[in-house]
Amino acid sequence: MFNKESGLEKFKDAETVIGPSIKVKGNFQGQGNIVIEGSVEGSLKTGANLFIGDQAKVVANIEAKDAVVNGEVRGNIKAKNYLAIGRTARIYGDLQYGEISIEKGAGVNGQLLALGEDHKKTDKSREEKVTKESAA
Amino acid sequence: MHVYIYDDYLDKSKYNRIINRLEIRLTDLGLNGKIIRLSGIKNIRGSIQNEIKLGAKTIIAVGNNQTVNKIIGAIIDTDIYGDFQKKTLLGIIPIGEDNSIAYSFGIKNSDEACNILLARRIEKIDLGLAGKHYFLNHATITGEGTALEIDGYLVEMLPKTEISVVNLISGEKGITKSNPHDGLLDIYVKNRNGYNTHLTASSFTITNLESPLLVDDVLEIQTPVKLAVDKDSVNVIVGKDRSFE
Numbered sequence: 001m002f003n004k005e006s007g008l009e010k011f012k013d014a015e016t017v018i019g020p021s022i023k024v025k026g027n028f029q030g031q032g033n034i035v036i037e038g039s040v041e042g043s044l045k046t047g048a049n050l051f052i053g054d055q056a057k058v059v060a061n062i063e064a065k066d067a068v069v070n071g072e073v074r075g076n077i078k079a080k081n082y083l084a085i086g087r088t089a090r091i092y093g094d095l096q097y098g099e100i101s102i103e104k105g106a107g108v109n110g111q112l113l114a115l116g117e118d119h120k121k122t123d124k125s126r127e128e129k130v131t132k133e134s135a136a
Numbered sequence: 137m138h139v140y141i142y143d144d145y146l147d148k149s150k151y152n153r154i155i156n157r158l159e160i161r162l163t164d165l166g167l168n169g170k171i172i173r174l175s176g177i178k179n180i181r182g183s184i185q186n187e188i189k190l191g192a193k194t195i196i197a198v199g200n201n202q203t204v205n206k207i208i209g210a211i212i213d214t215d216i217y218g219d220f221q222k223k224t225l226l227g228i229i230p231i232g233e234d235n236s237i238a239y240s241f242g243i244k245n246s247d248e249a250c251n252i253l254l255a256r257r258i259e260k261i262d263l264g265l266a267g268k269h270y271f272l273n274h275a276t277i278t279g280e281g282t283a284l285e286i287d288g289y290l291v292e293m294l295p296k297t298e299i300s301v302v303n304l305i306s307g308e309k310g311i312t313k314s315n316p317h318d319g320l321l322d323i324y325v326k327n328r329n330g331y332n333t334h335l336t337a338s339s340f341t342i343t344n345l346e347s348p349l350l351v352d353d354v355l356e357i358q359t360p361v362k363l364a365v366d367k368d369s370v371n372v373i374v375g376k377d378r379s380f381e
Contacts, residue, residue, distance in 0.1 A: 019332030021297045026289025
């Protein structure tokens with residue numbers, strides 16, 4: 001279920017890496033991939049992908065395209081595309097996702113809400129429109 | 137016209153041989169020009185500014201990081217800064233120690249520097265700004281007691297960490313990403329295991345009530361201080377082995 005691609009390897013060129021030595025407080029917004037190995041309080045948003053390591057502690061609402069969660073999260077998570085919950089994850093909050101996978105051993109306390117086909121179709125047609133406008 | 141600014145420590149006898157060899161090489165390559173020795177000058181800023189007013193096409197720092205910083209400091213935020221940006225190039229001939237800036241530009245030693253001056257490969261680069269002080273390479277501070285305020289969030293460090301704010305990579309192990317053209321500063325945090333945190337920001341404030349910020353390994357600045365980027369500030373002559381594209 002969890003192959004290498006869903007792990008840290010695809011984030012090795014992440015624009016932002018919050019390591020175990022630091023604590024971030026406030027509204028963090030990035031454009032590229034984000035790796036969290038430390039502590040975050042507030043809110044966390046990226047238009048790209050998010051990886052939360054098994055030692056990370058996040059007290060924040062999270063929004064990303066794809067998200068891989070292996071640590072502790074107290075807050076709601078929204079992954080527009082794909083959400084992967086690892087066996088060491090402990091989540092206290094609601095999950096919204098395009099697609100989801102949850103590994104055996106993971107702890108999730110909250111509601112799960114699939115964003116639905118309509119949401120995915122809207123995103124796809126928006127992408128096609130942007131592509132056509134760029135070509136023109 | 138080339139203007140060579142010799143830093144005052146080069147007056148020591150141990151540098152005589154290397155200076156003689158350098159001057160012969162520059163003459164052989166047709167790169168000779170005016171020499172200004174900072175040891176004999178009281179008004180360094182005025183002398184450097186005067187050369188730019190007289191139309192110097194290339195100002196070459198002969199020395200180390202401090203020499204480069206003296207030249208940049210003499211020009212930035214002055215009347216002639218606009219002229220400098222448009223018409224003048226900065227070159228470096230590294231002699232002695234503390235030459236991380238030259239290494240970032242792909243200039244490893246004084247012999248190579250002459251060939252690089254001749255090749256005249258030019259790059260426009262950003263300058264980092266710490267308060268009123270400019271820096272080319274990096275600014276460092278201990279992590280203990282340091283807080284960064286960046287774009288709506290605060291970053292706090294654990295003890296036994298060190299922060300490097302990087303504009304231009306100098307070859308330090310673990311610091312692999314920094315683009316001196318992107319208008320951003322790269323913030324690296326390391327602990328005993330190496331660098332494990334990387335953030336980017338166009339401006340932010342550093343605060344540490346106990347320890348100062350060290351800029352380009354030469355200048356200490358008290359905090360709180362705002363760090364920012366002056367984009368595409370300086371035209372520099374670089375080597376092909378520079379640490380950026």
